[in-house]
Amino acid sequence: MSTPPRPASPFRVADRDLPAHRELVVTPAFVAEATRGLPLRDALDGDAATEGDGGAAALELYEDGENVHVHGTIRGQVTVACSRCVGPVAVRLDEAVRVTYLPAHAMPADEPGDDDGVELAEDDLDVYPYDGETVDLEPLVREQFVLAVPFAPLCREDCLGLCPQCGADRNFAPCACEKPLDPRFAALAGLKLPS
């Protein structure tokens, strides 16, 4: 541990302050940082769309031996791009969380052979590392905002999306492009039936 902790951060709770209750403010900048690199986030056009992002967390922390249990709610908004038209979609989250911070020796070991570390078992998301001195709530809050993003967000159920040929947003105006032929019928179209 070469980097000193940032004691001023409200996301960090010292062991000596437990049990504790924390009301945290999640800023738009926090959400931007948490979701950096997500394709549907990077696809957003400009910062204006994400102005309403952010939220709040209300968390209870208490010690249980060398573990620390954290439960409470995390609420807020994260804006991502619609998977069809790339327009902004404000995703609301209101999550009840219940997680445990574990000392390093009690953390579940990585699966041998799983060298990219991308695949996390569902249960692994409920535990966070604890150094015995400071509970860092930041990764917990960060993950909730990332997990809130649906696989294929839509600005509305019947979003018409962008025209695959000219790129026009078909929610605003129909374009003149021919509807692409269904590939199942494309073969038939070229078939000359004997008369």
Ligand SMILES: [Zn+2]
């Ligand atoms: Zn859309």
Ligand SMILES: [Zn+2]
């Ligand atoms: Zn078109």
